[in-house]
Amino acid sequence: MNGAALDVACGTGDFAFDVARKPNVEHVVGLDFVPEMLTLAKGKAARQGLGAHTTFAVGDAHALPFVDDSFVCVTVGFGVRNFIDVPRALSEMARVVQPGGRVVVLEIVRMEGRGPHNRLCRGAFKGSRRCLARRWQGTARHTRTCRSPLTSS
Template sequence: MTETVQSKSKEQHVHAVFESIAPKYDLMNDLLSFRRHKAWRAFTMRKMNVRPGQSAVDLCCGTCDWTIALARASGSGDIAGLDFSHNMLEVGKQKVRREGLDHQISLHQGNAMELPFEDNRFDFATIGFGLRNVPDLEQVLREMMRVVKPGGQVVCLELSKPLWQPFKSIYYFYFERILPALGKLFAKRYEQYKWLPESLKAFPDSNQLADKFRDIGLRNVHAYPLTGGIAALHTGTKGTDKG
């Protein structure tokens, strides 16, 4: 019961955070990652090697940058974006329309732990900078694996924890002290950006997250630390048989 209450409390808090920061989300991503998030996503897209016509669902899609990149790479495939924040999706919808991709991309407000899609539907299931915010990350990974086709990929791009000193200490000082101050300065939100370092503390490091991919049954799991380990890409493949 206590765990359920804590999960619901986290879900409600995270929802409030993202509803409030939606208008400044893209600006703050650029500032807080020194624009590295664009390079991380480009690296991820190269590793995914999306082919023409392939389909994807992008969870915690936010303002839809990755959703749009998937649609461009696919060209004609079915691309779905899902987020629980109405305000984030509204920003994303505007981007999708500007890109002329509303015929290819469908956006859904929903819960990443209970996806409104049938089994074996997509070639890829992606989640970018959202897995550390969910109440049960293993449940989200299981749902991602459920909705991809046999042979399809589950892909997670997320902030991570540097494993070597002195960079680790410098990074945590920036993340815990400087980042919330920047949030207050540029987005007029201090408490909301204070949540980001808090969300990372309990999150698995890159090796532990790779183990969770394997634990739920994904195969050919790979972990790629990025920019000294402050972010990481994880990929895993759904098996093509029941064994």
């Protein structure tokens, strides 16, 4: 599937640049709500020769400024931890990805014990999985969730 990709919470663009180098990705839009980060990303893109393959936009993951089904792939690398409403942001990502496309979330979450914070995190991610599954019902071949706790040892 060829087309454009969206990198949400792109920061200075490192993950967007990796996506832009993929052969089936024609263009990557990096989105972040901090204009100063996007200024740095634009400079890095130019230095890496990726200026023609990337654009950057100020925006909020909770209300993506794109029409439905705009991208073949939507990514977020280490940005979910900054979302105020995880299910809403993931729903937005699912909304703008084309049917048969992919939403890729890379995140590390430390979950120890059974405290309220861990119950909240688990509940948010369980709710998000259901939301994404409803969006792709009948189109997804499989859904994978990898949960691997980190320990100090």
